[in-house]
Amino acid sequence: MSLFIEFHLIQNFAPSNLNRDDTGAPKDAIFGGHRRARVSSQCFKRAIRLASQEHDLVAPEYRGVRTKKLKSLLLERLEGREQTEAEGNIEAALAAAGLKLKEDKTEYLLFLGEAEIAGFANLIEQHWDELVGAPVGAEKKGKKEAKASAPPEVVKKAKALLDGGKAVDVALFGRMLADMPGVNQDAACQVAHAISTHRVEREFDYFTAVDDKGGPDETGAGMIGQVEFNSATFYRYAVVDTGKLQSNLQGDGELTLSALAAFTQAMVRAIPTGKQNTFAAHNPPSFVGVCLRHSSPLNLANAFEKPVSARLDQSLTGQSVAALAAHEKQLATVYGDSRDQWAYLDLSDTWPENSGNRVANLEDLTVWVRMQIADQLEA
Structure with a gap:
C-alpha cells in the first residue's frame, strides 16, 4: 500500500539573501508568468540536515x-x-x-x-x-x-x-555514485524548490564601512559596496514515501518512525544560513500542514500560479494560507482519497477549522505524525 506524508509550509522571511546564484543575487524563478523569489531544494535539504544535528534529532550512529x-x-x-x-x-x-x-x-x-x-x-x-x-x-x-x-x-x-x-539522511535524500551503481540509494524524500507566493523584485543595499583608525584628514568611507536582497512569503513542499524510507532503513520500523519525527521537526526548523550575519532573517513558518496521502503526492504550488497581491487589510501570509486551503479542497475533490488526513499548525488563523486536526505546537504535530504512521505501518 502506498503511503506518502506531505509537508506544506507558508513561511515569510524578512529582507534576506538566503540562497545566492553565481552573481551573489538571491535565486529566483519565473512561475505563472511572474518573477518569484526562490530557495533551491538543495539549500533546504542541507538546512534540514543541519537543523537535525543542531537539535540532536537523530542519534549520532544514524547520521550521514x-x-x-x-x-x-x-x-x-x-x-x-x-x-x-x-x-x-x-x-x-x-x-x-x-x-x-x-x-x-x-x-x-x-x-x-x-x-x-x-x-x-x-x-x-x-x-x-x-x-x-x-x-x-x-x-x-x-x-x-x-x-x-x-x-x-x-x-x-x-x-x-x-x-x-541505516543513516536517516542518506535514506531520506538518497545518494548516487556513477561508477558504483550497486551502492546507490533512491531517495525516500522529495523536496521542492521553495517559491514566493507573490511577485518579487530584487532590491539593492548600498553600504559603507568606516575605518575606525582613520585620521582627521581622511574623508569618506573605508569601503563601499552593495548587496542584493529580497523579502518574500514562501511556499515550501516536501513529500516522504514511508514505504521507501522503511526499505532504505533496512526494514527497521522503529527507526522509520524516529526518522519521520526527526524530519518533521527539522523541516519546520530549517532556515538557510546564507547572509544571515547581514540580515538575521530567523523567521519560522506561520503555517505547517501535514497530509497523509494514500494515492499519490499532490504539490499545491499551483495555488499561487496567480500570485497573491499585497493588501492593506490582509497579510501576504494569511492570503497565502487561504489560497493553499482553497486549492487543496479543489484538488482533493478530484484526485484525493477518502483516507487522506490532515494536521496543521496555523499562526495565521486562516486555514479552515474543519479541514484537519489543528495542533497547538510543533511537538504535538510531531507526535501526531508518529502516531499516524505507526498505525499505518502496523496495518
Missing part, C-alpha cells in the same frame, strides 16, 4: 556525512596505529570497496552513514596484517586507481559495507 575526506576520518579512528602503515591499509581497504583516491581525498563527495565509516575502521583493524603492503594500483596524475589486491574475503566485506548504514 557528506565528504571527500574519508581517509582523514579513518586516520582519526586509527590514531593509535603507526601513521604510514595506517594510510596504506586505509587505501587498500577503500580500493577493495572500489573507492578511488586523488591527493588523499575521494574523487567526489561521498554521502556515507556513520555505520559505514565505523565499518571501514573495524574492517581495517580486523584485517590489519592482511592489508599491510597490499598495493592499490599505480599512481596516475595524482590519482590512486582503485584496483583491489586485498584478499577476496576482505574485498567481499569492504563492498558489503556500503549499504547506507
